[in-house]
Amino acid sequence: MTQRLLGPRAMQRAASIAFIVGFFLLWEAACVVFSISPFVLPRPSAVLMTLIERFPALVPHIVQTLMTTMIGFAAGVFTGIVLGALVGSSKIAYDTAYPLLVGFSSIPKVAVVPIFVLWFGSGTVPAILTSYVICIFPIVVNVATGLATTSPEQQDVLKALGASRREILFNISLPSAMPYLFAALKVAITLAFVGTVLSETVAANRGIGNVMMIATSNFDVPLVFAGLFLLAVMGVVLYGLFSLLERRVCGWASRGADTPLA
Amino acid sequence: MNTAQNTPMGRFDDAAIVLEDTAVTYGRGETATRALDTTSLVLRDGEFVALVGPSGCGKSTILKLAAGLLPASEGYVFVGGREISARAARVGIAFQNATMLPWLSVRDNIMLPLKIVSPFKAGYRSKKATEYRERADALLAQVGLDGFGDKYPWQLSGGMLQRASLCRALIHEPRVLLLDEPFGALDQFTREELWGILQDLWLDKKPTVLLVTHDLREAAYLASRVCIMSPRPGRIVEDRAVDFQRPRTVARTYDNDFIKLMQDLRALITHDGPNTVGSAAS
Ligand SMILES: Nc1ncnc2c1ncn2[C@@H]1O[C@H](COP(=O)(O)OP(=O)(O)O)[C@@H](O)[C@H]1O
Ligand SMILES: [Mg+2]
Numbered sequence: 001m002t003q004r005l006l007g008p009r010a011m012q013r014a015a016s017i018a019f020i021v022g023f024f025l026l027w028e029a030a031c032v033v034f035s036i037s038p039f040v041l042p043r044p045s046a047v048l049m050t051l052i053e054r055f056p057a058l059v060p061h062i063v064q065t066l067m068t069t070m071i072g073f074a075a076g077v078f079t080g081i082v083l084g085a086l087v088g089s090s091k092i093a094y095d096t097a098y099p100l101l102v103g104f105s106s107i108p109k110v111a112v113v114p115i116f117v118l119w120f121g122s123g124t125v126p127a128i129l130t131s132y133v134i135c136i137f138p139i140v141v142n143v144a145t146g147l148a149t150t151s152p153e154q155q156d157v158l159k160a161l162g163a164s165r166r167e168i169l170f171n172i173s174l175p176s177a178m179p180y181l182f183a184a185l186k187v188a189i190t191l192a193f194v195g196t197v198l199s200e201t202v203a204a205n206r207g208i209g210n211v212m213m214i215a216t217s218n219f220d221v222p223l224v225f226a227g228l229f230l231l232a233v234m235g236v237v238l239y240g241l242f243s244l245l246e247r248r249v250c251g252w253a254s255r256g257a258d259t260p261l262a
Numbered sequence: 263m264n265t266a267q268n269t270p271m272g273r274f275d276d277a278a279i280v281l282e283d284t285a286v287t288y289g290r291g292e293t294a295t296r297a298l299d300t301t302s303l304v305l306r307d308g309e310f311v312a313l314v315g316p317s318g319c320g321k322s323t324i325l326k327l328a329a330g331l332l333p334a335s336e337g338y339v340f341v342g343g344r345e346i347s348a349r350a351a352r353v354g355i356a357f358q359n360a361t362m363l364p365w366l367s368v369r370d371n372i373m374l375p376l377k378i379v380s381p382f383k384a385g386y387r388s389k390k391a392t393e394y395r396e397r398a399d400a401l402l403a404q405v406g407l408d409g410f411g412d413k414y415p416w417q418l419s420g421g422m423l424q425r426a427s428l429c430r431a432l433i434h435e436p437r438v439l440l441l442d443e444p445f446g447a448l449d450q451f452t453r454e455e456l457w458g459i460l461q462d463l464w465l466d467k468k469p470t471v472l473l474v475t476h477d478l479r480e481a482a483y484l485a486s487r488v489c490i491m492s493p494r495p496g497r498i499v500e501d502r503a504v505d506f507q508r509p510r511t512v513a514r515t516y517d518n519d520f521i522k523l524m525q526d527l528r529a530l531i532t533h534d535g536p537n538t539v540g541s542a543a544s
Contacts, residue, residue, distance in 0.1 A: 153361045157430070160329040160355040160440070161378045171374065175365045252365045252414065 072131030084143025122203030131195030146177025315491030369411030
């Protein structure tokens with residue numbers, strides 16, 4: 001009966017929301033039924049109350065974490081695109097640099113935080129650098145792959161017209177690398193948050209990571225969870241923004257990009 | 263004379279494409295593949311030449327030479343009287359895959375050459391919404407794709423894409439049109455319909471056409487000359503004029519003289535070799 005009331009898209013959305021609400025209800029119920037101590041796992045309602053009460057005090061930290069992440073992310077995206085373009089510009093560069101890139105990207109980025117703190121002291125700078133470093137690699141790898149895998153026949157059509165390398169880059173390589181770039185951006189923005197919070201936890205006196213750190217040492221468990229919740233919301237909102245942008249910029253990629261035969 | 267016998271360029275005043283003792287070897291050392299044996303070929307301005315031969319004999323290689331996409335390992339290639347080496351000549355080209363860019367509308371795909379080729383590119387920004395757009399739409403109408411300009415490639419069938427691909431190859435009115443098995447992936451009815459369209463487009467502007475195909479009927483229907491190649495490393499072993507009156511029709515391809523021609527050509531391909539063929543080239 002209900003499928004006539006809502007379209008398939010709306011149904012899907014309703015199901016997602018029901019699932020999320022259900023998750024929190026279950027959590028709340030479990031806390032009550034098993035009488036779990038709020039020092040171990042606070043009830044979502046308690047977390048929400050804490051969040052509302054403390055929100056004015058949390059705002060500067062939210063701004064701090066968001067700004068740090070966005071600066072690191074923006075710089076990482078820029079560097080990643082430039083490096084990716086260099087690596088993906090020729091087959092030789094790609095084959096040469098790829099193993100090194102994979103090696104670098106498999107280093108756990110946590111390990112660089114103490115080094116940045118050592119070099120730059122605690123505060124905003126190591127946090128920016130950590131989120132910067134952590135989101136470069138997925139972008140480099142994806143942009144390079146996107147550029148290196150453009151169809152040779154599409155390029156031949158332009159070359160036969162006497163197109164310059166630049167014209168081929170702007171008319172073929174870059175547009176066809178867009179889906180790769182957006183896939184990387186969505187991964188990178190979440191990673192950038194991880195980087196910022198990681199560094200804030202270790203060495204900072206502001207930011208959500210720092211708030212959670214202090215709350216932990218004060219056994220203010222609801223505040224810890226409130227911090228987690230804020231991070232999740234920021235991550236989801238930014239991810240959503242990039243998904244929207246992706247659909248606008250390269251919607252073509254999700255609709256049967258392969259050409260049918262005859 | 264169809265073959266270039268060590269002659270200076272000046273001899274071929276009306277030559278659109280000249281291959282002079284051209285050979286191509288891919289790779290070097292152990293993995294070197296001789297793709298094209300020493301070959302000479304002249305296409306006069308406005309001629310329609312079909313290149314037929316067994317798979318892997320170097321047909322696409324010849325096409326790429328003429329498009330300036332591939333340097334000759336030996337010999338020379340002239341297109342429009344200029345030698346082309348690395349620099350590509352401004353030719354129109356279409357492949358078996360339509361190779362439309364999926365992020366552009368059909369019209370924008372077709373207008374792509376106008377964005378690249380002089381003198382059109384100078385006015386691209388100001389004319390793309392007016393003059394160029396009308397030009398693209400007129401061409402689309404000519405191939406039976408009236409009103410499909412705003413569609414995207416994924417919304418078109420294979421036959422429609424191939425029509426669009428022809429439009430893109432022709433929009434800048436190139437003097438040379440290079441077609442690599444453009445109808446190879448299409449069903450017979452679509453293919454025959456497109457022969458008619460291609461013939462009309464050719465009769466309209468008379469560009470020089472080099473058509474690679476493995477379909478003898480297609481070659482005989484469309485071409486004013488058919489060149490047959492030997493297996494790899496290929497050479498042109500037969501160069502046959504096709505004088506049937508134009509415009510030709512599909513029905514015409516079932517007439518006796520037409521069938522006779524196709525049988526002759528088929529015999530050359532299936533049991534070829536200099537012994538059976540005689541020495542048509544070099
Ligand atoms: N890029 C390449 N590298 C190495 N060998 C190639 C390359 N392109 C084509 N060849 C070889 O050259 C020969 C001729 O190729 P091609 O001109 O594409 O033949 P066809 O007549 O089928 O179009 C084939 O044997 C093919 O394997
Ligand atoms: Mg081929």
